[in-house]
Amino acid sequence: MRITNYLLYILIIFLAGCASLNHQKQLSILEESARKYGDAIRWSYFERADNYRRQQQDRVQETDFNELKKIRVTSYEVLSKNLSEQNIKAVQTVEIKYYHISNMIEKTVIDRQEWEYDTNKKQWLIHSSLPHFNLN
Numbered sequence: 001m002r003i004t005n006y007l008l009y010i011l012i013i014f015l016a017g018c019a020s021l022n023h024q025k026q027l028s029i030l031e032e033s034a035r036k037y038g039d040a041i042r043w044s045y046f047e048r049a050d051n052y053r054r055q056q057q058d059r060v061q062e063t064d065f066n067e068l069k070k071i072r073v074t075s076y077e078v079l080s081k082n083l084s085e086q087n088i089k090a091v092q093t094v095e096i097k098y099y100h101i102s103n104m105i106e107k108t109v110i111d112r113q114e115w116e117y118d119t120n121k122k123q124w125l126i127h128s129s130l131p132h133f134n135l136n
Contacts, residue, residue, distance in 0.1 A: 026087060026117060033124040034081075034092055034115065041096065042076040044068070046130060054116070054125040063130055071133050073098045074106060090115040090124070096131055107134055 033052060040049035046068040075097035082091045092113045099106045111131040115124050 027083075029122070030083075030090055030115065030117070030124045034078075034090075034113070037113075037126060038076050038078070038094070041131065042073050044071055044073055046071075049130060052126050053130070054118075054127050067135050068130075068133070070101045070135070071098050072101060079110075088117040088119075094131075098133055100133075100135060103136075109133060 037049055037052045040046070040052075046063070047065050050063060050065075073096060075095070077095045079093045079095055080091075081093075084090065092115065094111045094113065096109050096111055097106055098109070109131050112128060114127040116127055117124050
């Protein structure tokens with residue numbers, strides 16, 4: 001009976017360790033996805049950034065990438081990151097400074113990014129739209 005209790009105890013510790021490793025891997029994937037998405041925005045690769053968005057059948061409007069090609073980002077700063085208790089949703093708030101090549105006036109937009117972990121694809125996808133740049 002003692003051996004059974006001992007083995008049960010070891011099994012519980014092992015399973016808890018596996019869950020912790022999965023959680024750490026999931027957070028690492030979020031950090032990497034958010035960094036790559038931010039890099040794409042920072043270098044004005046909006047079509048690449050759009051690949052991190054969850055593909056929705058009911059997108060209200062298509063993104064005009066031709067207009068976005070006229071945007072130059074000068075600064076991309078993460079202001080906050082919040083993770084849900086279940087570790088499957090995250091919100092990241094970013095300040096983006098940019099200008100439109102036609103007027104060269106620097107503007108600022110606060111982008112609230114809503115991320116969700118897709119357990120089937122084992123990746124984080126952004127549910128919010130690309131940043132709303134004032135194109136005037």
